[in-house]
Amino acid sequence: MSAPVLPDLSGHFGQFGGRFVPEALVGALDELEAAYRSAKNDPVFQERFTGLLRDYAGTPSLLYRAERLSEAIGAEVFLKREDLNHTGAHKVRNVLGQALLAKRMGKPRVIAETGAGQHGVASATAAALLDLECVVYMGEMDTERQALNVARMRMLGATVVPVTNGSRTLKDALNEALRDWVSSVDTTHYLLGTAAGPHPFPEIVRDFVGGIGIEARGQILDRIGKLPDAVVACVGGGSNAIGIFHAFVPDEGVRLYGFEAGGDGIETGRHAASITGGSVGVLHGNRTYLLQDEDGQTKESHSISAGLDYPGVGPEHAWLHDTGRASYEPVTDAEAMSAFQLLCRTEGIIPAIESAHALAGAAKIAPRLAAELGRPATMIINLSGRGDKDVHTAGAYFGILDENEVIVPGEVT
Amino acid sequence: MSIAATFGKAKAEGRSVLVGCMPAGFPTVDDSITSMVAMAEAGCDVIEVELPYSDPVMDGPVIQKASDIALAAGVRTRDTLKIIEAVSATGATVVLMTYWNPIEKYGVDAFARDLASAGATGMITPDLIPDEAGEWIAAADRYAIDKTFLVSPSSTDERLAMTVANCRGFVYATALMGVTGARTSVSSQAPELVARIRAAAPDLPVGVGLGVGTGAQAAEVAAFADGVIVGSALIRCVLEAPDLATGHQRLRALSAELAEGVRAGQPA
Secondary structure (H helix, E strand, O other), X not given: OOOOOOOOXXXXXXXXXXXXXXXXXXXHHHHHHHHXXXXXXXXHHHHHHXXXXXXXXXXXXXXXXXXXXXXXXXXXXXXXXXXXXXXXXXXXHHHHHHHHHHHHOOOOEEEEEEOOOHHHHHHHXXXXXXXXXXXXXXXHHXXXXXXXXXXXXXXXXXXXXXXXXXXXXXXXXXXXXXXXXXXXXXXXXXXXXXXXXXXXXXHHHHHHHOHHHHHHHHHHHHHXXXXXXXXXXXXXXXXXXXXXXXXXXXXXXXXXXXXXXXXXXXXXXXOOOHHHHOEEEEEOOEEEEEOEOOXXXXXXXXXXXXXXXXXXXXXXXXXXXXXXXXXXXXXXXXXXXXXXXXXXXXXXXXXXXXXXXXXXHXXXXXXXXXXXXXXXXXXEEEEOEEOHHHHHHHHHHHOOOOOOOOOOOOOOO | OOHHHXXXXXXXXXXXXXXEEEEOOOOOHHHHHHHHHHHHHOOOOEEEEEOOOOOOOOOOHHHHHHHHHHHHOOOOHHHHHHHHHHHHHOOOEEEEEOOHHHHHHHOHXXXXXXXXXXXXXXXXXXXXXXXXXXXXXXXXXXXXXXXXXXXXXXXXXXXXXXXXXXXXXXXXXXXXXXXXXOOOOXXXXXXXXXXXXXXXXXXXXXXXXXXXXXXXXXXXXXOOOOXXXXXXXXXXXXXXXXXXXXXXXXXXXXXXHHHHHHHHOOOO
16 A cells, blocks of 8 residues: 555645635745646756756765764764755755745745744845845844844845844744735745745645755665665754655655754753644644644744744644654753764764754664664764854853853854 | 624615724733723724734734733633623624634634634634635534635635635625735725625625725725724724823724724715
8 A cells, every 4th residue: 555645635744734824825825836836847947956956055965974973872873964065954955946936936036034044044045046035034032143144144135134023033033924925925935944834835845855865765775785774853843854754754664753852851841842742733824733832822942953943843744743654752952962062073073953953862762773673773864954053052052162252142044 | 793783784874894803801801891892882893802812924013012912911712702701791793803723722612612602703714714614614603603714815716706605794805915904095906806705795795904094994995895894003092002091092083983984985
């Protein structure tokens, strides 16, 4: 029996996903879906996309066998080096795909939301490359602590709009981008940054970042002649995770692990673990797991990693969780930072703090898997981003900055 | 009074219905009841109670600010039901406007039951399109609550027909492509949208919202729509007043001006 093709025609992954949006956006979502379907089958579009990924973004990204890390955690570890992509993370795949779609739809303007700036910088990059006007919405709290990323986006020609509503963070930036889009759909494409939001965004983003898993699957087969025991990724909104998981979903022997931001610990309530510490509801256009109070009001998330600091998660992850195909667990700030340091010291690679959650999770499951398999497990960890942006956060965390140095909290993917 | 009776009465009087919106619990539960009763007394035919929500993507800055104030003061979903009960008890026609997640969290059937028993006659769902509304439609029908979905200038004929077929009471026509908030002029897209709705559903009253804030604008919209929906301009009376007494005075004055407006238009 073959697995169902998801999302279904109405944009659902089981009970998750769908379109919980103002009617004013339905036309734009339909237009986007139609443009995507035709682009998907258009060899010219696909060649342009893969050409940019290859020549501009630097993919396929390397699959690196991390020997010293393997030894340290007791597993055979391969790192999918998305950190080496242009702009420093997997995000470039999605923004190039969507910016090309915007061009295809004849929309001269793109808007984006960003937490601490990573998706905003990637969007500004693609907009500069493809000559699109770009407006990035960013919570005022984040513009204040991410002045460098604001400058980066402006250097690339984007307009950065600080959002002063609500909690003045990522979720409010997303609200503001949706409000802009309701008012500007004729000329504007909303370049959504993760595999969430209303249909067809979860599907489109998944497909644009899906090259991660397709490449990794081919690379591991070439390297060791078999599939890995496990594929591991961090999960905020979930784009890097769905990007590496998707190609492995039909491979039943491959375990899929997503690690959410556990912040100070699930039990403290200060975390960003929507699946392991949240409940089913509707937020930002889709039904999924989210952090909410008894009345369905969105709760603020907390994580040392701004890129995972979001109170929802993509609907396909909610589905993979409910069906048991993938396992989701929380990783605390402290565990992530310990793994961050481990990778620095064993491999000479400074990871994004987001990706450090995946590394920490891998270290947690390695003994379990080894016990189950009777040998060290082979695993691919998605190293979704590099840590240059996090040097200040990590430096402050580890207390290795000079005392009189001005500390700017870290950026976000 | 039911929505149908309210629109019927206005039609018999040769005028449009005035719908005035106020977030529940803004700035406090009791003050919001006072505001709503004042609006009804000063000429709002329908009080649209908005359930404050943390992420109101269809609303502009005024409603979001007022909602944030209400939430910060601790307003709960059950308070909104109490407010509806208190305002309905004065004889006002009350509908609820709410984003979907709080309803799903409460329990769809239980909410429809409690909303009906609180005395609301209908519910407006800005982020719930009929495509996703199966559970709500069933519950609303079970408890005889009118269902108001939104149509937009960007709605295709097919979607417009599907949406109005799922409405009962009235349909909410968003006058322009945008979010709530008063604007300096009435959208030129609104008359055409209303005409398209009438062609699809000749008997369904049409309320037009987004951007109306003065008596003159209300008259302009009343000339082609059955209902004129005003939110941000009314809320601003309270939000920007130096004290509540002044706020309520301004609220009464604007409600009266708008009520005059809907009587000055030439109903289509």
